[in-house]
Every structure is written in C-alpha cells, then in structure tokens.
Amino acid sequence: MNSLVKNSSVHHRRFWYIACESKDLGKQPIARTILNEWVVLYRDEKGRAVAFQDRCIHRNFQLSKGKVKNGCLECPYHGWTFNSEGTVVRIPSEGPENKVLSSRKAISYDTIEQDDFIYVRLEKNSNYDASPFAMPHYKEKGFKTVRLFNVFKNNVTNCAENYIDVPHTVFVHDGIFRSSENKKFKAIVERVGPTVKIDYRNETTNVGWFSWFLNPSGGEITHHDYFHAPNVTSVEYYFGKKEFFITSHSVPVSDTETHVYTDLTFKFGFWNLFASPIVRYQGQSVIDQDIEVLDNQMKVIQKYGSDFSNSKADIIHVLIESIRDEVAAGGDPRELPNKSHEIEFWI
Numbered sequence: 117m118n119s120l121v122k123n124s125s126v127h128h129r130r131f132w133y134i135a136c137e138s139k140d141l142g143k144q145p146i147a148r149t150i151l152n153e154w155v156v157l158y159r160d161e162k163g164r165a166v167a168f169q170d171r172c173i174h175r176n177f178q179l180s181k182g183k184v185k186n187g188c189l190e191c192p193y194h195g196w197t198f199n200s201e202g203t204v205v206r207i208p209s210e211g212p213e214n215k216v217l218s219s220r221k222a223i224s225y226d227t228i229e230q231d232d233f234i235y236v237r238l239e240k241n242s243n244y245d246a247s248p249f250a251m252p253h254y255k256e257k258g259f260k261t262v263r264l265f266n267v268f269k270n271n272v273t274n275c276a277e278n279y280i281d282v283p284h285t286v287f288v289h290d291g292i293f294r295s296s297e298n299k300k301f302k303a304i305v306e307r308v309g310p311t312v313k314i315d316y317r318n319e320t321t322n323v324g325w326f327s328w329f330l331n332p333s334g335g336e337i338t339h340h341d342y343f344h345a346p347n348v349t350s351v352e353y354y355f356g357k358k359e360f361f362i363t364s365h366s367v368p369v370s371d372t373e374t375h376v377y378t379d380l381t382f383k384f385g386f387w388n389l390f391a392s393p394i395v396r397y398q399g400q401s402v403i404d405q406d407i408e409v410l411d412n413q414m415k416v417i418q419k420y421g422s423d424f425s426n427s428k429a430d431i432i433h434v435l436i437e438s439i440r441d442e443v444a445a446g447g448d449p450r451e452l453p454n455k456s457h458e459i460e461f462w463i
C-alpha cells in the first residue's frame with residue numbers, strides 16, 4: 117500500500133525540476149506550474165533563464181502576462197518592472213526618478229540550463245546539493261535522441277512506478293512492446309541511497325515486434341532499470357552493439373497532474389539516420405497507452421483511496437515509495453540503508 121506517499125510536500129521543493137525545453141524559452145515570459153507553485157520564466161539580455169513566482173508583489177497580477185523590456189519584466193497592470201534578480205527597478209506612478217528599493221523584490225528561483233532543458237528549484241539555498249540528473253548520452257557521438265512531452269493525470273509516484281513496471285507491459289502494450297510468453301524472469305532489485313536499481317536476467321527475444329531489428333541473434337539482452345530520487349526513471353537496454361535508453365523526468369504539477377519529459381536515446385549505428393521517426397511513433401504509442409491506464413488509476417484512487425496490494429515484482433514499487441516517503445518527510449534519501457532483493461516473476 118502506498119497511501120502514505122506524499123506527492124507534493126514542501127520538502128520536494130529542494131530538487132531541480134524541468135520547467136521547459138531550452139527551445140521553448142525566449143525573450144517573452146512563459147507560465148509553468150511546479151508543485152502547485154505558479155512560476156514565470158523568461159530569458160534576460162544575456163540569455164540566462166530567469167524564474168520568479170508568477171505574481172506581481174504590487175497588487176497581485178500574473179507577471180507571465182507581462183512583457184520583457186531590456187532584460188526586465190514589466191507587469192501589465194501598473195507597469196512595475198523587475199530586473200533579473202527580481203528587484204523592482206521602475207514604478208511608473210512614482211515618476212521618472214523613482215527610487216529603487218531592494219526590499220521590494222519578486223520571489224525568485226534558481227535556474228540551471230542543462231541538456232537543453234531549463235531546470236528550476238523552488239527552495240532557495242537548498243541543502244540538497246545534487247545537480248539535475250544528466251540525460252544519458254544526450255548529444256554524445258554515435259547517439260541520437262527523440263524527446264517527448266506528455267501530460268499524465270496522476271502523481272509522480274505512480275507515473276515513475278509505471279515506467280519501470282515490467283509485468284504491465286504484456287497487458288497494456290501487448291504486441292507493440294512485449295508479448296506474454298509465460299516465461300520466468302529473474303531480477304536483482306537494490307536500493308542504494310536515493311536510487312533503486314533493477315538488474316534483469318535471462319531476457320532474450322521478448323522486446324515485441326522490433327526484436328528482429330534490435331536483437332536478431334536472440335542473445336541475452338542486458339536490461340537495467342533505475343529510479344533516481346525524487347522523480348527520474350531510466351531504462352537501459354544493451355543488445356550487442358545497439359543501445360537504447362528511455363529516461364523520464366516527471367514534474368509534479370499537482371497531486372493529480374504530472375508533466376513528463378521523455379528522452380528516447382539510441383545508438384543503432386548506420387540505422388541512426390532513419391530510426392528517429394519510428395522511435396518517436398512507437399514511443400508515443402506506448403506512452404499513450406500508459407496515459408490511459410494512469411488516468412484511470414487516479415480516478416479510482418480519488419474515489420477509493422490508494423491502498424495497494426503487492427505481488428513479488430512490486431518490491432520495486434515498495435522501494436520507490438520508501439524513497440519518496442523519505443523525501444516527503446524531509447529526510448535525506450542518500451542516507452537510507454542499502455537493500456537488496458532477488459525476485460522471480462512470469463511474463
């Protein structure tokens with residue numbers, strides 16, 4: 117059961133979340149919601165990403181409806197103007213020589229631009245000194261990435277659990293991704309600090325219709341899944357010389373909405389030239405099926421609560437929940453004791 121997992125406690129504000137892709141942030145402001153907080157973002161004159169609470173401190177108006185002039189953000193209600201530090205630098209009603217008072221400041225947030233994403237951290241001076249998770253092999257030689265964005269009507273915990281849940285794949289994605297073969301799988305599941313690592317054993321041909329391409333020899337596939345606190349899942353497949361990575365960063369908008377950025381990164385050698393549209397189409401088709409499942413799961417949770425029963429394979433979810441509970445309680449998930457389980461399941 118995971119009824120205790122809190123999805124938007126104040127302690128989640130210590131972490132970096134993707135606000136948008138770099139290409140989506142220009143000179144004019146955009147609005148985002150992260151952990152129920154309204155955030156406005158724009159680029160200053162040097163091109164740096166700036167983020168404030170999306171609220172004018174004068175009389176409460178959304179700054180995202182304003183305009184950027186000379187690297188400063190102007191509120192459209194009475195024209196109060198904020199520089200990239202959030203300081204009010206102009207109050208039109210106080211005349212052309214109005215004094216700048218450093219006490220009049222917008223609430224500002226730290227930003228980092230990494231892997232062509234803009235990350236925002238809501239807590240100033242966060243004591244959680246971790247950088248945003250680096251997207252595996254992004255823009256590395258020999259690799260290509262297809263980037264997807266999707267909205268799920270569910271919370272981060274349930275979304276993250278779904279992305280590294282193997283038993284559902286033969287039901288929800290029957291044929292596209294995997295088909296049931298009633299075969300026994302083994303996996304080593306470990307919790308190492310803020311990470312859950314799953315090392316699958318004896319996986320061979322069972323990767324759906326694209327087995328002929330990814331694994332024509334039918335040899336054993338190396339398959340690892342990871343959950344990294346508080347919100348990233350990473351799936352790694354190695355098929356001989358071909359490699360495929362699925363990385364999902366789940367942004368908590370609210371307890372019932374999650375915005376998910378998914379990188380499908382592959383190394384298919386010569387086939388890199390042609391694979392992107394197929395990878396995009398297949399990836400989105402799989403995600404569309406998961407969106408439907410997760411929407412329905414949240415509807416049921418809203419009606420009946422989130423008491424769950426577990427099978428053996430669900431130890432993965434139990435460990436993810438233990439990490440997210442620790443985060444929500446304000447603890448440091450890096451200090452959790454290590455755990456290890458060997459599981460068997462049939463798909």
Ligand code: FES
Pocket residue numbers: 172173174175176177191192193194195196
């Ligand atoms: S509300 Fe923003 S300037 Fe008055």
Ligand SMILES: [Fe+2]
Pocket residue numbers: 278279284285288289402406
């Ligand atoms: Fe799925």
